[in-house]
Amino acid sequence: PQVNITHSNSTVSAVLPTGESVEILLYGATITSWKDAAGDEKLWLSEKAVTDGTKAVRGGIPLVFPVFGTAPDHEATSKLPQHGFARTSTWEFLGKSTSESSETKDGGDSSVKLDFGLSDAELSEESKKAWPYSFGLIYSVTLSKDGLTTTMLVRNEGETSWDFQLLMHSYLRISDISAVSVTGLESSSYVDKVASPISTTTSPDGPVKITGKTDRVYTPAGGPSAPVAISEGGKKKFSIVRDNLNEVVVWNPWVDAKSIGDFAPADGYKQMICVESGAVKGWQKLEAGETWEGGQIIGV
Numbered sequence: 602p603q604v605n606i607t608h609s610n611s612t613v614s615a616v617l618p619t620g621e622s623v624e625i626l627l628y629g630a631t632i633t634s635w636k637d638a639a640g641d642e643k644l645w646l647s648e649k650a651v652t653d654g655t656k657a658v659r660g661g662i663p664l665v666f667p668v669f670g671t672a673p674d675h676e677a678t679s680k681l682p683q684h685g686f687a688r689t690s691t692w693e694f695l696g697k698s699t700s701e702s703s704e705t706k707d708g709g710d711s712s713v714k715l716d717f718g719l720s721d722a723e724l725s726e727e728s729k730k731a732w733p734y735s736f737g738l739i740y741s742v743t744l745s746k747d748g749l750t751t752t753m754l755v756r757n758e759g760e761t762s763w764d765f766q767l768l769m770h771s772y773l774r775i776s777d778i779s780a781v782s783v784t785g786l787e788s789s790s791y792v793d794k795v796a797s798p799i800s801t802t803t804s805p806d807g808p809v810k811i812t813g814k815t816d817r818v819y820t821p822a823g824g825p826s827a828p829v830a831i832s833e834g835g836k837k838k839f840s841i842v843r844d845n846l847n848e849v850v851v852w853n854p855w856v857d858a859k860s861i862g863d864f865a866p867a868d869g870y871k872q873m874i875c876v877e878s879g880a881v882k883g884w885q886k887l888e889a890g891e892t893w894e895g896g897q898i899i900g901v
């Protein structure tokens with residue numbers, strides 16, 4: 602049996618023969634749903650998420666490029682909105698590729714890769730004015746029974762160098778934030794954006810637990826290939842391995858969620874944790890014609 606792919610003018614969805622599924626909005630190339638074979642949703646999406654293309658989606662996996670947050674002291678990206686334009690641009694579906702593997706008993710498709718593209722040619726005038734560089738992005742979403750892989754290829758199509766930040770802003774669904782712990786961040790330094798003033802501190806040797814508003818940028822000591830694991834009640838729910846993305850952002854708005862207009866229900870912060878893979882410390886520089894690639898594998 603084959604993967605079932607449906608493509609409308611606003612979304613692309615795929616269902617594996619084993620039942621796993623993924624749905625991606627062309628708006629922002631935002632993954633809005635990822636379900637396991639049992640049909641359980643792995644991502645958190647706000648009940649007030651706007652998905653009509655008028656604002657960034659609150660939940661799923663929005664894409665952050667070419668700037669993480671805002672960078673007032675970085676001239677080239679200082680005029681961009683928070684998290685840049687990738688999550689609020691309409692991407693193009695470039696196509697799919699499926700792969701069979703001997704391990705599936707009836708030789709059915711065991712994974713599907715969906716490719717999406719964005720370039721300066723498709724940018725709004727406003728975004729082009731704010732960031733006037735020639736670029737090409739190819740974003741690949743690969744669904745298999747073991748997990749979800751998201752990779753980004755960034756190319757400088759211009760004549761001069763520019764630099765960027767990239768992050769995949771994953772809202773992971775969990776049942777009870779008070780039972781969650783994150784491992785793999787031990788003894789790494791992190792920037793604590795909730796502390797005032799913002800401070801750089803060292804993570805405790807044990808797992809990280811979320812006990813209040815949390816907004817931290819970690820640089821895991823083990824490097825990208827050391828897995829970060831999100832467990833709940835002692836049971837591993839997700840593992841994240843990165844490629845060329847050295848930072849991990851951990852965010853939970855806690856009770857401040859009630860002041861985020863499109864975050865619903867207000868106590869939904871108890872059912873989500875953002876563990877975001879990115880290259881957000883400093884800037885990745887691309888010379889004219891150069892290409893950069895980075896990605897993550899979220900295992901379940």
Ligand code: TA6
Nearest residue numbers: 657670683684816850852875877
């Ligand atoms: O997840 C890290 C973060 O930068 C937080 O500081 C918070 O602002 C979050 O992103 C959400 O940002 P958004 O622009 O989507 O409201």
